[in-house]
Amino acid sequence: MRHEPIGKELFIANRKRLVKKLKPNSIVVFNSNDIMPSNADGTLGYIQNSDLYYVSGIHQEESMVIICPDFPDKKYREVLFLREPNEMMEKWEGHKLTKKEATEVSGIETVVWVSGFDKLFHHMMTMGGTEHVFLNTNEHYRSEVVVESRDARFIEWCKKTYPLHKYERIAPVMSELRRVKQPREVALIQQACDITECGFRRVLNFVRPGVMEYEIEAEFIHEFKRLGSKGFAYTPIIAAGENNVILHYVENSRQCHAGDLILLDVAAEYANYNSDLTRTIPVSGQYTKRQKEVYNAVLRIQRAAFKMLRPSVVYFDFQREIEKLMEAELLKLKLINKTDIKNQNPESPAYRKYFYHGTSHMLGLDVHDVGNMHDKVQVGSVWTIEPGIYIKEEKFGVRLENNVVIGKKVNIDLMRNIPIEAEEIEEIMMANKK
Numbered sequence: 001m002r003h004e005p006i007g008k009e010l011f012i013a014n015r016k017r018l019v020k021k022l023k024p025n026s027i028v029v030f031n032s033n034d035i036m037p038s039n040a041d042g043t044l045g046y047i048q049n050s051d052l053y054y055v056s057g058i059h060q061e062e063s064m065v066i067i068c069p070d071f072p073d074k075k076y077r078e079v080l081f082l083r084e085p086n087e088m089m090e091k092w093e094g095h096k097l098t099k100k101e102a103t104e105v106s107g108i109e110t111v112v113w114v115s116g117f118d119k120l121f122h123h124m125m126t127m128g129g130t131e132h133v134f135l136n137t138n139e140h141y142r143s144e145v146v147v148e149s150r151d152a153r154f155i156e157w158c159k160k161t162y163p164l165h166k167y168e169r170i171a172p173v174m175s176e177l178r179r180v181k182q183p184r185e186v187a188l189i190q191q192a193c194d195i196t197e198c199g200f201r202r203v204l205n206f207v208r209p210g211v212m213e214y215e216i217e218a219e220f221i222h223e224f225k226r227l228g229s230k231g232f233a234y235t236p237i238i239a240a241g242e243n244n245v246i247l248h249y250v251e252n253s254r255q256c257h258a259g260d261l262i263l264l265d266v267a268a269e270y271a272n273y274n275s276d277l278t279r280t281i282p283v284s285g286q287y288t289k290r291q292k293e294v295y296n297a298v299l300r301i302q303r304a305a306f307k308m309l310r311p312s313v314v315y316f317d318f319q320r321e322i323e324k325l326m327e328a329e330l331l332k333l334k335l336i337n338k339t340d341i342k343n344q345n346p347e348s349p350a351y352r353k354y355f356y357h358g359t360s361h362m363l364g365l366d367v368h369d370v371g372n373m374h375d376k377v378q379v380g381s382v383w384t385i386e387p388g389i390y391i392k393e394e395k396f397g398v399r400l401e402n403n404v405v406i407g408k409k410v411n412i413d414l415m416r417n418i419p420i421e422a423e424e425i426e427e428i429m430m431a432n433k434k
Ligand code: GLY
Pocket: 234, 265, 276, 361, 367, 386, 401
């Protein structure tokens, strides 16, 4: 693996936290994700199932974890199933985890080859009073799963084979556990943020009129991989000029011209934990007066939001407050006027022409992490703060995005070292031109 060892203590503690949430006589099954096919014999880069990773730290395909805390035979209360390495597999694919290595990573003592799963699982389902079977599905509020996952196939098989057990959803439990980050997890997200910072500083050195958006992408990935990241936390958005009002512009194929702003929504992963950064920088190294006015309006909202997203606030109430601030800034920028507000349809308020997304989401093993958005904000959860103003008619937009840990007394900005003041960005970019 590219990253430093995480330490099995995190995963041992995560399993303990999970066990506390289960009913008596429960069994939980986690499946890894499939390697996704592309075309012919091609495959996409491997992305582990975040829940399996959360309880084990195992980043290997065809893995399973079973947790059965009340099983009489202690040996089987936690079992990790892995592909059995063989000479041919290792010749083609390289090293796979040994049982000893897997125990070292996860803290799970009983590691069994996955070929032995059916027999052992039958034993655990039929002996020792196992009653509740917790299985996993992707219940993220924005998920659109159009392919059948390993979890889905397992659910089908399991229910057919053991129709009279009581089936339960583990997803809400995982969502509740994962939304509050442990100190080790925060440290890993911080590391992802620090790698992102290095990429961003490299890009500040690199950008000048004439560069292509994809060349900027190459600068980022060079720095990320050099520093032990597997790569981008999400498909990077590098949008110069009028492209930067398109929220999910990912083509990154255009040239950057003097006078353009470039919106960079680009960040690194580290050890499967994610960061999520947006900065908006001037191609020529200096913002125009108008660009700076808009930039500073977004920055003021971001700074206010940092203080407003606090424990016991509900996200959707926070969003409404941010929208009020946004409305006031848009009035000052003369993008909307009082009559627009007076005549607005409440279903489609005037500000929405220029600010058309949410201000924050949780962040962790997933970029848009799990956690119930209708609950109060929790101490120890990690959020993005990412207001933006997008002015199609002026052919530019600005978004600024930082990642924060919600603290008991104050929030901690994990991106506090990443330049954000317009003047600081100009200074760095202009110094590089000398
Ligand atoms: N990079 C995705 C987002 O900001 O939510």
